[in-house]
Amino acid sequence: MWTLSGFSDEISPDFTEQCVVAAGLGLRYVEIRSAWDVNILDLEPERLARMREILAAHGLRVSSIGSPIGKIFVDEDFPAHLDRMRHAAEVARFFDAPYIRVFSFFLRPGADPAAHRDEVIDRMRALTRVAENADVTLLHENEKGIYGDVPARCLDVVRSVGSPHLRLAWDPANFVQVGVRPHTEGYAALREHLAYVQIKDALAADGTVVPAGQGDGEVARTIRALRHDGFDGFFSLEPHLTVGHAAGGFSGPEQFRRAWRAFTDLLSSEGIEYA
DSSP states (O other): OBEEEEBGGGTOSSHHHHHHHHHHTTOSEEEESEETTEEGGGSOHHHHHHHHHHHHHTTOEEEEEOOOTTOSBTTSOOHHHHHHHHHHHHHHHHTTOSEEEEOOOBOOTTOOHHHHHHHHHHHHHHHHHHHHHHTOEEEEEOOTTBTTOSHHHHHHHHHHHOOTTEEEEEOHHHHHHTTOOHIIIIIHHHGGGEEEEEEOEEOTTTOOEESTTSSSSOHHHHHHHHHHHTOOSEEEEOOOOSEEETTEEEOOHHHHHHHHHHHHHHHHHTTOOBO
16 A cells, blocks of 8 residues: 655645645655745744644654755755755654655756766765764655656766665656656666655646646556555655646645545556555
């Protein structure tokens, strides 16, 4: 039985409404990225404590911290960002979250990824050491415009760091938006490193984000392959059906429900049980 989660701030800025809608869909987990329009890493301790109370009141746990770690340019100051990673680890421990989503640093327009590879790997190793010390696992997301935006460089990052505390999050829409056919061109190479799947689809023609199974993200093929391979990680809804931008995305309650229906209908059509 597969476990569903979702970026709850796609539902509403208000954390209580996030949890009401998520629990109403039967979700037992959420991925937390922001609450009350404040990034999770910038919330005061009192608000974090309030979030934990609200989660408990709705029977919800946290699958991952949807952090912005690694969403700076590769030539920007790193020591301060590493401190932010240490705080992200503290937040993950506070919520008993096993994962923290991270990125492998934006490249300046026109930059050659190969020219920045060594710096990226050094930084990813430093981030992973923090995760190792905190006993949490980082999930590298294949975001557009970062070093690891295509399968070959995602594989380079995770293999070069070589730690069980750095795994991969699979985002099919992001792959589509950089010209990759996700399952066809990436699945075989990345499968052994996948720990988490983000549910978002997109059209290859113009990058428009659409519900799962309605785009070119090869979502159905991917879930069939994952079932065949015995995958048992999280599937986290990140619909971006109203707006998407570098800091995240938003759908609203109804569009979030629409995204949930699209994915659960797809699972049901494949005979896959979920909770």
